[in-house]
Amino acid sequence: MSIRTIDTEDKLEYQFIPVTGSQLQFRVRASNDAHVALTPGPQEGEPMYEVFFGGWGNSKSVIRKNRTKPEVAEAQTPEILSNDETRGFWIRWNENTITAGKEGDNEPLLSYTDPEPIVVGYTGFCTGWGASGQWQLEGYQPITTLNDLKYTFHPAPGAVIIEVKAKSNAHVALSRSKAESSPMYEILLGGWENTASAIRYDRKQPDKVRKDTPNLLHPGEYKKFAICWLNGHISVRAVDQNGPVILEWKDPNPFGITHVGVRTAWGATGKWNIRIDHPYPTGNPTGRSNVETVRAPEPSAPSERTVPGSTGIWRESVAGMVPSDAVEGGRDLDGPLYVGRAHHEGALIPGKVNPQHSACYIAWGGVEHGKEQYEVLCALPSTWVPTSGDNIPPNAIPAGNTEDGEVLFVGRANHEGTVTIGKVQPSHKVLYIPFGGQEVPLPEYEVLVS
Structure with missing residues (x-):
């Protein structure tokens, strides 16, 4: 990941940074x-x-x-x-x-x-x-x-995470060059005196979509958003506990996005942290952007947690974003699935990250739950061992726990034409997978080992 900090003045002028990673x-x-x-x-x-x-x-x-x-x-x-x-x-x-x-x-x-x-x-x-x-x-x-x-x-698909502190009118441009271009997508957050937000195409009205979003922004508090684009599907999510979709629109004739720009105006100034999903999370790209206000990251960088006894690392992520070294453990009907985990009702539950759905899905209480904030397992060779019931190999990867403290492991199984990732709960002698809105128990499965 790469985080850039930018200040924007009260003027209608975008500052652009590349999103080519x-x-x-x-x-x-x-x-x-x-x-x-x-x-x-x-x-x-x-x-x-x-x-x-x-x-x-x-x-x-x-x-x-x-x-x-x-x-x-x-x-x-x-x-x-x-x-x-x-x-x-x-x-x-x-x-x-x-x-x-x-x-x-x-x-x-x-x-x-x-x-x-x-x-x-x-x-x-x-x-x-x-x-x-x-x-x-x-x-x-x-x-x-x-x-x-x-x-x-x-x-090419992509995503950025932005944090912005402004009283209103935080504007984000998705462009195909390092300047304003035609066509261009614009996302207007907290416009109309912080009462509504919109997606605009090529700087033209009427807006493609507009929603009431009262008090979305705050001048003294960072508000975080995930902006994703995939084959012309533009979506904006508020990155909080619920992660609601604020805006989304599908462009029937999408274009490639190479840069993101930010600005404030109409009486507002802004402080921004912008996180880009580069494929080399620990690298140091030498290419320079045209933004001269780039500074060291503030303490909002994603944390990492090591996996005991292995090379694995759990990295925080959001809205379907996965690092380049994420562990691919399964396959849905519309693309690959990655090993993830998320908090729910006092538990930390392994599940499947589906980039196409912008979420990590976990199974709990008989239901499939989608989470926009989660952790992704990275930098671990994926070795899966067939097993059943409560026969857990000694080198299985502990990946979470129930609300009562029982250790959970990562498992996967074939189900209705997919290979779906879920949680292994030894006391129940099954793998639970999140599938079709339900928590599906399967007695025979594969478990991830180090």
């Missing part, structure tokens, strides 16, 4: 030449990164910039792709570094640090040189690419 996870079935493009806009050309998996007859993988040779990174990867099975990969980029690797591997196959980095707003996919492909992309429906070397483009 992101990642892409996908699975693909192809005989060779699965190509991924990273671009500012929804078209090929310059500037552009390309990542080729299984090129040169499924023997080599490379990163190329602006379609020019030599490659900026390459590795020998014989038989990395298969036409008979779907295989997983990831690509991560921050302000100046791009890496790519295989699902389940923390170490990249390819890495390139760019002295003149590209802002990434779109990702594109294609196959060629004799291959067609079936792709499963995080956040999207499955797609098919033909043997034609023509990219299909999708806007």
Whole structure:
């Protein structure tokens, strides 16, 4: 995570910072030449990164910039792709570094640090040189690419967490450049003298959505919000115990977002903390933003808790955001699920983080509960052991506790076409999974071990 602190004056002028830190996870079935493009806009050309998996007859993988040779990174990867099975990969980029690797591997196959980095707003996919492909992309429906070397483009998802202290009119812009652009999304928090909030498109009225939000902001207290965008779905949540959705709107023609801007006006000044979900939580990007008021983080940075006896770390997160080294433990019908846990009624309960739903789901009291604030398990190789009942392996990961103090473990099981993560409660001799609004008990399951 990266936190930036900004002061805004009483004037209608945005200060922009880049939100290019992101990642892409996908699975693909192809005989060779699965190509991924990273671009500012929804078209090929310059500037552009390309990542080729299984090129040169499924023997080599490379990163190329602006379609020019030599490659900026390459590795020998014989038989990395298969036409008979779907295989997983990831690509991560921050302000100046791009890496790519295989699902389940923390170490990249390819890495390139760019002295003149590209802002990434779109990702594109294609196959060629004799291959067609079936792709499963995080956040999207499955797609098919033909043997034609023509990219299909999708806007890159992302999210920011903002804290703002202002009496009214805290404005947030989501832009495709480091300045006001056309088109552009604007989120108006506490407008109309702190009585209403809205989403506006391309600085035009009428607003796409407007809701009454009396006393949403406060000049003497930080108020925290999560702003997410995924394939044109813009959502704004208040990050508190209940985490209600304040505003949401689906753009039928979404564009790639590369920068977020903040401002205050109409009699208000603001103090802001902005947290961006970079894929390298402990890294120090060298790219500079155009915001000159960046200072050291205030004590609102997310905390970490180590997992005894292992390399694992529990990291605080919100609104479906997951760090790049989060443990992927399952799969829902619409994408991957990650190992999480959340507090509820005096208990700390393991569950499933679903980025597409912006929540961590836990099972308690016969019901599935969605939590916008939670912790994500990170930096731990995922090893799962089949078991049943109360047969808990000695190296199982203790991940929480009931309200009575009984230790809970992380489990998962196949259920109705999914692999769903939940809590193992030994005294009940079952795994409980949150599914379809219910707490579902399953006597046979897998448990996470160190």
